[in-house]
Amino acid sequence: MKKLLFVGLSxxxxxxxxxxxxxxxxxxxxxxxxxxxxEELGTIITSGEKPFEGVTITITVNQGGPKGGISxxxxxxxxxxxxxxxxxxxxxxxxxxxxxxxxxxxxxxxxGQYDGFMIGSDWMGELVTGEYIVPIxxxxxxxxxxxxxxxxxxxxxxxxxxxxxxxxxxxxxxDGQVLYYRKDILNNPDYRAKFKEKYGYEYNVPPKTWNExxxxxxxxxxxxxxxxxxxxxxxxxxxKVGAQGMYHYASLSAPFCIMxxxxxxxxxxxxxxxxxxxxxxxxxxxxxxxxxFQLKLAKTGPDAQVAWSLxxxxxxxxxxxxxxxxxxxxxxxxxxxxxxxxxxxxxxxxILPGSLEVYDxxxxxxxxxxxxxxxxxxxxxxxxxxxxxxxxxxxxxYHLLAxxxxxxxxLWNVQRGWTGVDPGAKFHFLxxxxxxxxxxxxxxGFNPEDAQEYLKAYYDNFFAPNxxxxxxxxxxxxxxxxxxxxxxxxxxxxxxAKEALDRVARDWEDITNRYGREEQLKVYQESxxxxxx
Amino acid sequence: MxxxxxxxxxxxxxxxxxxxxxFTIFPLIYSFGLSFFRVRLGRPATFVGLNNFARxxxxxxxxxxxxxxxxxxxxxxxxxxxxxxxIALLFHQEMxxxxxFRALLIxxxxxxxxxxxxxxxxxxxxxxxxxNSILMSLFGWKIPWLSSPFWxxxxxxxxxxxxxxxxxxxxxxxxxxxxxxxxxxxxxxxxSSEWEIFRKITFPMVQPVVVIVLLLRLIESFKIFDVxxxxxxxxxxxxxxxxxxxxxxxGLKFFDFGYASALGYVLLAMVMVVVNLFFxxxxxxxx
Numbered sequence: 001m002k003k004l005l006f007v008g009l010s011x012x013x014x015x016x017x018x019x020x021x022x023x024x025x026x027x028x029x030x031x032x033x034x035x036x037x038x039e040e041l042g043t044i045i046t047s048g049e050k051p052f053e054g055v056t057i058t059i060t061v062n063q064g065g066p067k068g069g070i071s072x073x074x075x076x077x078x079x080x081x082x083x084x085x086x087x088x089x090x091x092x093x094x095x096x097x098x099x100x101x102x103x104x105x106x107x108x109x110x111x112g113q114y115d116g117f118m119i120g121s122d123w124m125g126e127l128v129t130g131e132y133i134v135p136i137x138x139x140x141x142x143x144x145x146x147x148x149x150x151x152x153x154x155x156x157x158x159x160x161x162x163x164x165x166x167x168x169x170x171x172x173x174x175d176g177q178v179l180y181y182r183k184d185i186l187n188n189p190d191y192r193a194k195f196k197e198k199y200g201y202e203y204n205v206p207p208k209t210w211n212e213x214x215x216x217x218x219x220x221x222x223x224x225x226x227x228x229x230x231x232x233x234x235x236x237x238x239x240k241v242g243a244q245g246m247y248h249y250a251s252l253s254a255p256f257c258i259m260x261x262x263x264x265x266x267x268x269x270x271x272x273x274x275x276x277x278x279x280x281x282x283x284x285x286x287x288x289x290x291x292x293f294q295l296k297l298a299k300t301g302p303d304a305q306v307a308w309s310l311x312x313x314x315x316x317x318x319x320x321x322x323x324x325x326x327x328x329x330x331x332x333x334x335x336x337x338x339x340x341x342x343x344x345x346x347x348x349x350x351i352l353p354g355s356l357e358v359y360d361x362x363x364x365x366x367x368x369x370x371x372x373x374x375x376x377x378x379x380x381x382x383x384x385x386x387x388x389x390x391x392x393x394x395x396x397x398y399h400l401l402a403x404x405x406x407x408x409x410x411l412w413n414v415q416r417g418w419t420g421v422d423p424g425a426k427f428h429f430l431x432x433x434x435x436x437x438x439x440x441x442x443x444x445g446f447n448p449e450d451a452q453e454y455l456k457a458y459y460d461n462f463f464a465p466n467x468x469x470x471x472x473x474x475x476x477x478x479x480x481x482x483x484x485x486x487x488x489x490x491x492x493x494x495x496x497a498k499e500a501l502d503r504v505a506r507d508w509e510d511i512t513n514r515y516g517r518e519e520q521l522k523v524y525q526e527s528x529x530x531x532x533x
Numbered sequence: 534m535x536x537x538x539x540x541x542x543x544x545x546x547x548x549x550x551x552x553x554x555x556f557t558i559f560p561l562i563y564s565f566g567l568s569f570f571r572v573r574l575g576r577p578a579t580f581v582g583l584n585n586f587a588r589x590x591x592x593x594x595x596x597x598x599x600x601x602x603x604x605x606x607x608x609x610x611x612x613x614x615x616x617x618x619x620i621a622l623l624f625h626q627e628m629x630x631x632x633x634f635r636a637l638l639i640x641x642x643x644x645x646x647x648x649x650x651x652x653x654x655x656x657x658x659x660x661x662x663x664x665n666s667i668l669m670s671l672f673g674w675k676i677p678w679l680s681s682p683f684w685x686x687x688x689x690x691x692x693x694x695x696x697x698x699x700x701x702x703x704x705x706x707x708x709x710x711x712x713x714x715x716x717x718x719x720x721x722x723x724x725s726s727e728w729e730i731f732r733k734i735t736f737p738m739v740q741p742v743v744v745i746v747l748l749l750r751l752i753e754s755f756k757i758f759d760v761x762x763x764x765x766x767x768x769x770x771x772x773x774x775x776x777x778x779x780x781x782x783x784g785l786k787f788f789d790f791g792y793a794s795a796l797g798y799v800l801l802a803m804v805m806v807v808v809n810l811f812f813x814x815x816x817x818x819x820x
Contacts, residue, residue, distance in 0.1 A: 097766070100786075101785055101786050101788075104788065105785075105788075108788065240679075240766075240768065240769070241765075241766055241767065241768030241769060241770065242766035242767070242768065243766070302660070303659075303677055303680060304659035304660055304677065304679075304680050305680070306680040306769055307659065307677075307678075307679035307680035307685075307768075307769060312660075316660075475787075477786075477787075478786075478787045481782070481786070481787075485767070485768070485770065485771055485774075486770075488768050488769050488770040488771075489769075489770030489771060490770075491769065491770070492680065492681065492682050492768075492769035492770045492772065493682070494682055494769075494770040494771070494772065495770070503593075506593075507594075514571075514789065
C-alpha cells in the first residue's frame, strides 16, 4: 500500500512539475529556435484559445525590411506569433524622416489607421501629453501576456519607456552612444612611441578626455596605418542633415556644458533649456565650445562624412578605415559580422570621454575639473513599441510588444547586429554586472574580447553616475530638426559654431512660443525631474 | 438633335469637374482659409488675421529658401532652354539613326523625380561612386558632390537639367518641324547664311513655342521638390533647401498648417506674377 502511495505521489509530482515548468520551443523565420517556459509566454499562448483570432493589427516601424534595424525582428517572429495568437500582423515600414509626421498625422486626424508604433523616445512628450498612446501598467501585471522584466532596465533607460511612474512601452531597444576604437592599432608600440615623440605624452587606451582623443585622431589621420595602401582617418562620424547627424553633437557636447550636481536645478544637470524660463541653453559658451571642438575633430576624418548617414559611416569604421567612431550599439554587433567587418577581434569600446573644462553658468565662466567630467547618454531613439489610443485591439498590440520584450527574444535580438536592438537591460550584460553568458554571445558569433569590451562600455554608459538629460517634450522632433539643420550649416562651413547655435536658439524660441511657453516649461520640468523650490 | 448633343457632353465632363473641384478648387479655398488661422491639429484653431503672412517677412529661414529657389529656377530653366534649342536644331537636320537617338534622349522625362533623386545618390556618391571613380582614374581628384554646399547644388541642377532638357527639346523640335519649307527655300535663294536664317526666320517663328516651354518650365521649377527631397534633403546645412521643401516641412513635418498655407499662397502669387509678366510681354510682341 505504501509502495502504491509512493508511486502515485511521484506521478503526481512529475505531473505538477511538468505543468509548472512546461516548455514550448518556437522557431522564427530564420529557422532558429528558442525554448520558453509557459510563464514566459503567458496564458493566452499556452491555453491555445487564440482570443485574437480574426484580429489584424497594424504596426509602423522605420523602413528597413525583413533584415533591417528594428523592423527585422517583427518579420522574424511574425509567423510564429500569428500562429500562436490567431492574430494577423501588418507591418508598415516608413522611412525614418517620414515616420514621425505619418504617425502624428494618423493620431491628430483621428484616422486610427495604425494600432501601434515603434517610436523614437523623443516622441514621447507629444504622444503622452496629447494622450495619443495608452499606458500598459495594467497589462504588465496580467499573466495572460508574455512576461518581460521591467526591473532589469537601468533608470536611464526606464525613464525613456515611462512618463512619471507610468509605463507606455515594453522593452525593445536601448540607445546610447559609446566610443568604439581600434584597440590593435592604439596598442601598437611603434605608433605609441611616435605619438609620444610628437605630442610629448603617452595616450590612454581608451582616451579619457575629448582633447586627448583629438590628439590621437589628428595623429592617425591622413596616413596608411593599417597598411592597405590607402590613407586612413582618425575618426568617422555621420553628419548628413536629416540622417541623425545631430545626435553626435548631443553626446559629445554634454561634458563641455553640463555641470554635475546633487539634483536638477537652474545650473546643474541641465542641457537643453533653463528649467525656470525655457530659455534655450544651446548657444551657451559651453555648447559653442563643444561645437567648435567637434568641427576641429571632424577635420581628422573623411571630408565626405558631412554627407554620410549611419550606414556609410559605420561601414567606413567596419572596413578598418578609422581609429574612432562614436555611435550606437549596432556598431559593436556589426563588427562581429565578418561579411561586413574587417575588424572583428580588434575592437575596443568605452563610455564616451569627458572634459576637464566645463562651462559653469552660475559663475558665467569655464571651470577646470581635476578628473574628467564624464556623462553617460541615452542619445538616440531607444526605438520601442507603443499602443495607439485609437487602436481597437490594444491587447493584441501589447501581446505582440511584450512577446518581443521577453528576455529570450530580447537577448536574441541584442546578439545579432542587424536587428538594431541594442543592449541595455541587466540580462544583456555579463557577470558581475548582468546575467548573460559570454558563451552565449560567442556561440552567436561574437569575439569574446569584443563582447566583453562592448557590453562593459554599455553598462558603464547606462549606469553612469551622470546621465545627460533627454529631450522629450511636445515639438521634440521640431527642436531636433532645427538643431540638425543648423549644425549641418556649421559642418559644411556655411556658418560658424556660434552663428549656427544662435540660429538654433532663435528657432527654439519660435517653437516654444508657438507651442506655448508655460505649457512647454511645465512638461520640460516634468521630463527632467526639475522641482521648483 | 442639337439640344440632345449639347446635353450629352455633361456626363463626360462631370468626372473631370468633380476631380478638379475636389482636388484643386476645394484645397485651394480651404488652404486660403487656413492661412488666416493658427492651426495645429488636435488643438482648436485660432483666428490670427494676416499674422501668418506678416510672419513671412520676419522669417529669416525663408530668405535662404527664396534665394536658393530663384537661383535654381534661373539656372536650370535657362540651361534647359538653351540646350533644348540646340539639340532640337541638331535633330532638325538630316542624320542617321535620328529616331533611335531621339527615343533615347527623351527617356529621362519618364522617370519619377524621386527615383531620379535616389539614382543621383548613387551617381554622386563621393567614396567610390561611378562619377568620382571616373574622375579619380582620369585626373586623380574627386568632387565633394554631396558634402559641399556648392557642389550639392550643382548635383541637383545637373539632375534636373538631365531630366527636363529632353522636354524642351521635344516641344521645340515639334515647333521647328511645323515651320513652312517655302520660307526657307526663298531664304536660301537669297543666299542668306545659316546664322542669319536662324536669327531672322527660324527663331522668330519658333519663338511662341519657346515661350510656352519657358513658361511651363518656370512654373514647374518654382515647385521643385522631389529631386531635392530625395537627393540632399535640403542639405548640406540649408544649401539646397528650396521654397517647396521649406513649406512641406512647415506643414507636414511640424504641422504648422496656417503658416504653411500662407507660404503656399505666396509661392502661388510669385508664380502668377512671373507668368503674367511673360504673357503681357508675349501679347505686346504679337499684337
